[in-house]
Amino acid sequence: EVQLVESGGGLVQPGGSLRLSCAASGFTFNTYWMSWVRQAPGKGLEWVANIKEDGSENYYVDSVRGRFTISRDNARNSLSLQMDSLRAEDTAVYYCARDFGWSHDSWGQGTLVTV
Amino acid sequence: EIVLTQSPATLSLSPGERVTLSCRASQSVSSYLAWYQQKPGQAPRLLIYDASNRATGIPARFSGSGSGTDFTLTIGSLEPEDFAVYYCQQRSNWPPTFGQGTKVEIK
Numbered sequence: 001e002v003q004l005v006e007s008g009g010g011l012v013q014p015g016g017s018l019r020l021s022c023a024a025s026g027f028t029f030n031t032y033w034m035s036w037v038r039q040a041p042g043k044g045l046e047w048v049a050n051i052k053e054d055g056s057e058n059y060y061v062d063s064v065r066g067r068f069t070i071s072r073d074n075a076r077n078s079l080s081l082q083m084d085s086l087r088a089e090d091t092a093v094y095y096c097a098r099d100f101g102w103s104h105d106s107w108g109q110g111t112l113v114t115v
Numbered sequence: 116e117i118v119l120t121q122s123p124a125t126l127s128l129s130p131g132e133r134v135t136l137s138c139r140a141s142q143s144v145s146s147y148l149a150w151y152q153q154k155p156g157q158a159p160r161l162l163i164y165d166a167s168n169r170a171t172g173i174p175a176r177f178s179g180s181g182s183g184t185d186f187t188l189t190i191g192s193l194e195p196e197d198f199a200v201y202y203c204q205q206r207s208n209w210p211p212t213f214g215q216g217t218k219v220e221i222k
Contacts, residue, residue, distance in 0.1 A: 037159075044202065044213055044214070044215050044216050045153075045159065045202055045204070045213040045216075046213065047204075047210060047211040047212070047213070059209065059210075061210050062210070095158055095159075100161070100164065101164060101165065102147040102148075102149065102165065102205075102206040102207070103149035103161055103164040103165075103170075103204065103206065104149075104151075104159075104161060104204075105161045105164070105170060105171075106161075107158035107159055108158060109157075109158055110158055
């Protein structure tokens with residue numbers, strides 16, 4: 001069974017930093033692109049970033065480029081999102097999601113970041 | 116950036132009714148469109164990928180159609196567990212974008 005478990009969310013002051021983690025299990029982690037998707041309270045979904053299977057490529061939505069860094073550790077089946085210079089508008093539930101072609105077929109339960 | 120517009124914003128329906136949700140793209144996304152279901156307090160769940168393919172474990176009452184700029188998600192007969200918010204998503208063009216969602220609520 002595919003499992004994605006996020007951790008690391010919490011309350012942080014504007015301008016601060018936070019590092020989110022996602023522990024993956026139940027599938028061959030190093031054969032999938034992975035993404036972070038966020039959802040502000042009461043709002044819709046917003047794709048944030050993704051990273052290639054081997055970590056050699058990554059992409060970001062404009063609003064976080066230069067402030068957030070996505071990375072992965074395939075030896076530990078782990079995905080991370082380093083978030084710096086946080087703003088109030090970054091407040092959201094952050095989901096780790098497995099990329100499946102042009103969609104996301106598995107999602108974690110999410111972790112709440114409050115700025 | 117491709118804008119996805121979902122309509123209607125809210126649907127009030129009864130169990131057993133047939134549901135048709137719309138997602139319109141501001142430019143062609145070919146067939147690179149997915150549909151998700153999200154219930155309160157839960158993560159989204161993939162229903163349909165590549166416009167018309169049901170994801171693993173999704174009941175046959177869910178179907179997707181369309182290509183280019185106009186897409187439809189149909190629920191053949193609403194079950195009590197289908198009351199939720201539905202989102203479409205395109206990954207044809209960067210950045211990937213989601214529609215604003217359609218809420219299907221109990222009448």
